[in-house]
Amino acid sequence: GGLATVIPGTGMSAKSDPPTPAVLVPAVGSAPGKVDSIKISKVSSTPVFQNDSSKQVTISFTVDQPCAATVDIHGLECVPQFMGGITVNLSSNVARKLTTKCMPGINNVTWDGRSDSGSMVSNGVYAYRINAVNGGTAAVPYAPSYQSGPVAFTNFVIDTNFCFQANERMQVAYDLQAPAFVMIAVPQKANPVVWGEPRDKGQNVEFYDGRNSMNGSLLYGQFGLNILTQVLPENAIVVKRGGAEFISRLQTE
Secondary structure (H helix, E strand, O other): EEEEEOOOOOOOOEEEOOOOOOOOOOOOOOOOOOOOOEEEEEEEOOOOOOOOOOOEEEEEEEOOOOOEEEEEEEEEEEEEEEOOOOEEEEEEEEEEEEEEEOOOOEEEEEOOEEEOOOOOOOOOOEEEEOOOOOOEEEEEHHHHOOOHHHHOOOEEEEEEEHHHHHHOOOOEEEEOOOOOOEEOOOOOOOOOEEEEEEEEEEEEEEEEEEOOOOOOOOOOEEEEEEEEEEEOOHHHHHHEHHHHHHHHHHHHH
């Protein structure tokens, strides 16, 4: 994590001291599924974040023989811990079941962010699992367990030209080397800037109004910020649509 000292009202940008080096931990999960003869491998999804500009997510995988594949998309419960870190639990409910006939090689299925009933799923983190069958032969499902680890970040910059008492928000920017859960907060206080939310690779910007999440009181004087990052599950899809997009789609249903 990193630590920065913020001096409100100075009109200066403050950079954090060089953070403790964070190692980008490659997504680690189950080995490529292998069974009697069906093998599921080279699994990926693009994009990881389904937002206003990305209407569909493409899930790609390779099989070594003709088969029928099922992709189950589950919701994930992601619970931030007070001392840092995220607990990830897979819901037993399937939000969407996708099926496809596969030929040897690369196969793709697309998800439009809707449930089996045709309604849009809520914003949040989801995970997919893949199974394949060919007659009486079934593959070991692609169902990776979650392996936590830090994600490297750079350019953690705080714009100190703000005044909470004048209803001016503080801006915090940073770059992620991979999608991650992000926690930024005043140490040892209930003052989170962002708390366990998924963020995409590249530059991210957060805004904070200085209010305590418990009692609504404002921060005064100098304070520090800590940032912690934790890798997303390797099979994660993040649905994150804006309000206008969400309302527009509801009106067309």
